[in-house]
Amino acid sequence: MAVTIGQLKENLGKEVKSRVLLAPYTNFKIGGPAKFFFEARSSADLIKAAQVANEFKIPFLVLGGGSNVLVSDKGFNGLVVLARNNNWQIEGTKVTAEAGVNLGFLVQKTVSFSLSGFEPLVAVPGTVGGAIYGNAGVPQVERGFIGDWVENVTVCREDKLVLLNKEECEFTYRNSIFKKNNDIILSALFNLNKGSFETSQELVKKFIAARRGQPYHKPSSGCIFMNVPIVDIEEVRHKFKGEEKIEDFIKKGQLPASWLIDKAGLKNKTIGGIQVSEDHANYLINIGGGKAEQVVQMISYIKQQVRDQFGIQLQEEVRYIGF
Ligand SMILES: Cc1cc2nc3c(=O)[nH]c(=O)nc-3n(C[C@H](O)[C@H](O)[C@H](O)COP(=O)(O)OP(=O)(O)OC[C@H]3O[C@@H](n4cnc5c(N)ncnc54)[C@H](O)[C@@H]3O)c2cc1C
Known part of the structure; x- marks a missing residue:
């Protein structure tokens, strides 16, 4: 029997909505409605949503910043969960961030802590989770991909928390293990280099300037094809x-x-x-x-x-x- 919005509210809370247009949640500004829609404000929310979708056997999708997706005009016939778990922490050279943290924001924070490594990611839209999913980054730069800095990633896999080290994430150009499985990325631990605020700030400016001339502020999904x-x-x-x-x-x-x-x-x-x-x-x-x-x-x-x-x-x- 088809699950009702009432049943989902009973299990996930009254914030679950039905028939929410996805276009505003994508950078393309394209896409029909999600049958059910839920904003996960914590990793616990994300796990719970996955459990509920599993229990009621409904298709499940995590959306980060919506900057690398094309959503069908018919929408998504299941539960779309917006990852908005956004805690982060910096201790020495170690950076921990939940999946819903905005990537550009995190880059600026690491720079302000005089850490170096994330500068090429400053102009990549979206979230930490989305970036790990697709190993986002800049191919022209040495260690220009987010995966280059990962120490481990915590995921929810079939209701269990699993800690994957960098090798287990299988990062390659625009690719990772997460494109092949249904893991929900909850958070990641990165190890950056000690640097200087001024040098990193200059690099950040350089990477932002390199975007000049690109249609950065127009609705798109960024590069549509891989090199x-x-x-x-x-x-x-x-x-x-x-x-x-x-x-x-x-x-x-x-x-x-x-x-x-x-x-x-x-x-x-x-x-x-x-x-x-x-x-x-x-x-x-x-x-x-x-x-x-x-x-x-x-x-x-x-x-x-x-x-x-x-x-x-x-x-x-x-x-x-x-x-
Ligand atoms: C103007 C512009 C410039 C861009 N420039 C670059 C660039 O220089 N380099 C680059 O690599 N990319 C670039 N992109 C593409 C995009 O920004 C990246 O791929 C980004 O990392 C996607 O993150 P997101 O949070 O928006 O993911 P989304 O678009 O929300 O999702 C992408 C995929 O990741 C999955 N996903 C998201 N979060 C999770 C999670 N927590 N757990 C499991 N799966 C998840 C989604 O289900 C989906 O399949 C650009 C895009 C735009 C619009």
Whole structure:
């Protein structure tokens, strides 16, 4: 028998809501309603919500800052839990943060404690939990990913608390074990370097300035595709003969998806309310009234064009919800 909002309120408290539009909780400003919606203000709330969803056998989703998701126009037919557990602590070089802590805020705090390491993450929107899920960061920088600084991560796995060390998190470029399982990330412990406030503050300014020119404040999910690892250097040299940036890409080991999309002539391409950004071709912008369906069509069109023109298969970075 289908669970009712009354039953959920009995188990989770009267704050549980039904039919809450998800668009305002995403950076894309796209997405239909969640059947049930709950804001978890503590890790205990997150665990309880997972237990209740399990008990009533309803689909369950944790949302952080909503900056890397595409929510279907039909929404999500289950319980969406917003991670808003946001305690944090700094002791020496050790930083503990719950999943719902805003990442940019945490970066600023670490800098103010004269700790170094997190500076490249300053302009990555979203939460600590979302960043760990996708090993967020900046590939151009040494130790530029959040996973590079993790000592351990505490998760809720099938109703049990589990402590995973860094190796067990299996961090790679835009990837982690959490993309393959249903763990709920509750908190993480990081070990940063001792640094100087002034140097870190300068670095933070540099990383913020590097975003200038990107459509940072427009509704999007950031980069829609992952960069493409270069496997066969000679093949890439041959395919893109005469391109001045190619040796630089080879050195970095990746072809930027934005460069490929731009080269395919797709900047400004528009489908309904969705447009390939003129400023950064790996951003799809919701220029007004954009629908998830149109984003899906655009993704499919870009993948086809890049495949046809360069024989390269792009892979989405954004997470599909409710499809
Ligand atoms: C303008 C812009 C710039 C960006 N720049 C960068 C960049 O430079 N580098 C980069 O890596 N990314 C970038 N992104 C993408 C995005 O900011 C990151 O992926 C971010 O880490 C996502 O965090 P979030 O809290 O918003 O996650 P959400 O979008 O809320 O969720 C993403 C995924 O994580 C899962 N998740 C979230 N929290 C938890 C949890 N507690 N437990 C289990 N699963 C969870 C969700 O279920 C979902 O599948 C950018 C995005 C935008 C909009």
